[in-house]
Amino acid sequence: MRRKDKEAEQARKREQTKQELKRTIATKEQIPDIIIACEDEASAPTYFKALIGQLRESRKITPDSFVIAKHTNTHPTGILEDLKKHRCKFSGKSYKDFKHKWIVIDRDKEHVNGGGHSPEDFNSALAQAKSLKVDVAYSNDAFELWYLLHFNPRETAILRDELLTQVIEKLQARNESKFGQLDKDTIKQATFTKLIFDELQALQETAIKNAERLMASYEVAHNPENDNPSTTDSTCISEIVK
Template identity: 30%
Template sequence: MNHQSNPYRRHVPRYSIKKVLIVCEGEKTEPNYFKAFQTSRELIRVEVLGLRMNTDSLVQYAIQLKKDAEMKKESYAEVWCVFDRDSFPEHNFNRAIQIAKNNQIKRVYSNESFEIWYILHFNFHQTAWDRNLYKKELTKLLGFKYKKNDPKMYAKLKDKQPIAIKHAKQLLENYGVNHNPESDNPCTTVHILVEFLNNYIE
């Protein structure tokens, strides 16, 4: 195995294998994407759950899983929560983000939907759309009908990933210090988790 082939990867001692939990609001779309990362089991153990919960319930469940693991002395090095703004009440969205932060849960949010991350692989986008428009635009950009739960989206977009990371960062920078996740549409922090996982790609 040639570990030098991955430009993202950093050296991690063999004895410090990370145990990481990723809990997703969606049952298929987000879990399918993150499960496709070919991370090295010599470096990290990644558990991805698709829970089909609303954001409040998802954050509370992630907190409970974190506490349960700590009680069993099987603590996760990191717990990530992946969720969308979608049609969720605005005040609840920011509140959920703050509760997660207060409990050392890393937040990966998208406003309005996870599909903004896919769009950013093709171009910089800063116009507010609902999720149906994202689906139509993705069908046009991909050249075939976009299917929300497609398990191969990671592979189909992998070569364009650096572009998406650049665009996601640019989008957040444009909002500046007053960035408000519940009202800044579109926005996403998916790239933060993507860059984290890229550190452990085989």
């Protein structure tokens, strides 16, 4: 190879290496490093897994850059413990090694016939998470508030039973063939959660705006334990999809 041709080839390879490095850096910048622990075993984890799957298909995340911690507890402080106990069996990463750390919980006030969480447990989870620099995606009263905000703003209190009724009615009105069998028992099942995720993707920006409007309405006096409705699920989801 003549000297000029050799120099040209070396210059071409240097430029190729430079471009590959830029692509690698750009890819790394768009990959969120996030770990999430969820309160329930079906709806929230299934929703976030569907979101993960979508981002993997578009190559915006890698398999180990987005993790849902193993579920062993059902109360807010227990969910934080689930997060703290996480350790990846392949990389050895603990929750501390992730840039973004979230727990996803409901306020779910105690019920007369059992179930729900005490205000002390909910508030303790918020305080402990803050001290550990863990973000909290909470809903008062339930995760399904996030679904409702895809359809319309909501700034007045709503009981869980009415919340589920409204969400089911709106989903059935939007797609009767898909959600005709949806009810208050099946809405948290993984199968329906995946269908809901797919159906509401086109309305995600609307939901984020409605959630931001809702939270802004409380200004500085916001009390997560007491303020119904309220949710920061949108903040977590925005961070993932940004």
